[in-house]
Amino acid sequence: MQELREKTAVVTGAASGIGRALAERFAEEGMKLVLADVDRGGLEEVAKSLEARGTETLLVPTDVSRPEEVDALADKAFAAFEQVHVVCNNAGVFSGGNSWETPIEDYQWVLGVNTFGVIHGIRSFVPRLIAQDCEAHVVNTASMAGVTTMPFVAAYNMSKHAVVALSEVLYHELTLSQTKVGVSVLCPEAIATRIDDAERNRPDQYHNDPASAAPNPAKEVVANALSETVRGGLDPSVMADRVVKAIRDRRFYILSQEDGWRRCCNTRLDDVREGRNPTFAPPAEGE
Numbered sequence: 001m002q003e004l005r006e007k008t009a010v011v012t013g014a015a016s017g018i019g020r021a022l023a024e025r026f027a028e029e030g031m032k033l034v035l036a037d038v039d040r041g042g043l044e045e046v047a048k049s050l051e052a053r054g055t056e057t058l059l060v061p062t063d064v065s066r067p068e069e070v071d072a073l074a075d076k077a078f079a080a081f082e083q084v085h086v087v088c089n090n091a092g093v094f095s096g097g098n099s100w101e102t103p104i105e106d107y108q109w110v111l112g113v114n115t116f117g118v119i120h121g122i123r124s125f126v127p128r129l130i131a132q133d134c135e136a137h138v139v140n141t142a143s144m145a146g147v148t149t150m151p152f153v154a155a156y157n158m159s160k161h162a163v164v165a166l167s168e169v170l171y172h173e174l175t176l177s178q179t180k181v182g183v184s185v186l187c188p189e190a191i192a193t194r195i196d197d198a199e200r201n202r203p204d205q206y207h208n209d210p211a212s213a214a215p216n217p218a219k220e221v222v223a224n225a226l227s228e229t230v231r232g233g234l235d236p237s238v239m240a241d242r243v244v245k246a247i248r249d250r251r252f253y254i255l256s257q258e259d260g261w262r263r264c265c266n267t268r269l270d271d272v273r274e275g276r277n278p279t280f281a282p283p284a285e286g287e
């Protein structure tokens with residue numbers, strides 16, 4: 001899809017970080033926007049700044065882990081703008097720790113938002129994108145964690161591997177069905193956002209009682225490492241630039257350009273290809 005002007009984009013997780021940057025970049029392209037997030041206050045702030053620049057904006061507070069709320073998001077988007085051309089299933093959260101000590105609520109929360117959020121986005125939007133029979137594009141936010149594995153991030157790694165797999169399957173299906181709908185999977189490296197404070201917007205149904213949880217010392221170590229990594233991360237606008245280019249080029253994989261992450265991913269693929277045991281080789285600082 002070359003021309004984005006006057007088209008409509010839906011972005012989940014739009015109140016912060018990469019989602020906000022996507023919304024701002026789409027607004028610069030002259031698109032109309034449907035912004036979804038659990039953070040109503042954050043959404044209002046983003047909408048105010050976009051509307052001040054003349055962007056037509058619809059706010060839909062949405063918990064993407066709930067299928068009925070994502071259905072309602074699609075209903076409202078199509079009711080307001082008749083057609084939708086870009087859908088970014090981007091909302092995501094992080095929680096770390098040893099896999100066997102991670103509370104079940106953490107698995108349910110991370111998989112509920114990161115994986116089921118994307119599943120719901122696809123089920124609610126793709127049939128309508130196909131039916132409207134014009135060029136459209138779905139962008140699913142995974143991570144470089146979706147093409148690599150690291151210790152102490154089981155739920156996050158699993159959730160993002162699932163998004164990569166689901167996006168590849170969707171790509172094959174949309175291609176075989178000869179639809180006008182494209183798909184990309186966004187795999188960011190470290191980006192300077194608030195993902196290290198994901199707990200701030202944890203829905204009630206996924207709350208766990210820290211007092212009754214098993215001790216999980218790795219959780220704090222990972223949380224501190226994530227904060228440091230994110231603080232030194234790229235500006236989220238870099239992701240927005242990559243996404244707009246991928247939509248225009250109909251490119252599927254939007255991968256990190258950094259050597260460290262590419263090596264890490266290639267090492268894993270070599271392990272699989274050669275039947276080796278998994279190599280622990282995270283990106284080195286500055287690599």
Ligand SMILES: NC(=O)c1ccc[n+]([C@@H]2O[C@H](COP(=O)([O-])OP(=O)(O)OC[C@H]3O[C@@H](n4cnc5c(N)ncnc54)[C@H](O)[C@@H]3O)[C@@H](O)[C@H]2O)c1
Binds near residue numbers: 015036037144188233
């Ligand atoms: N920041 C990074 O380093 C990085 C790296 C790789 C992938 N990602 C992915 O990028 C995406 C965006 O995260 P970010 O880094 O911008 O973090 P962020 O915390 O700045 O933004 C995430 C947004 O998602 C929203 N959200 C959380 N739970 C939700 C729910 N149930 N329903 C709807 N919205 C919800 C939050 O309120 C927040 O506004 C996520 O999928 C994340 O996994 C981030």
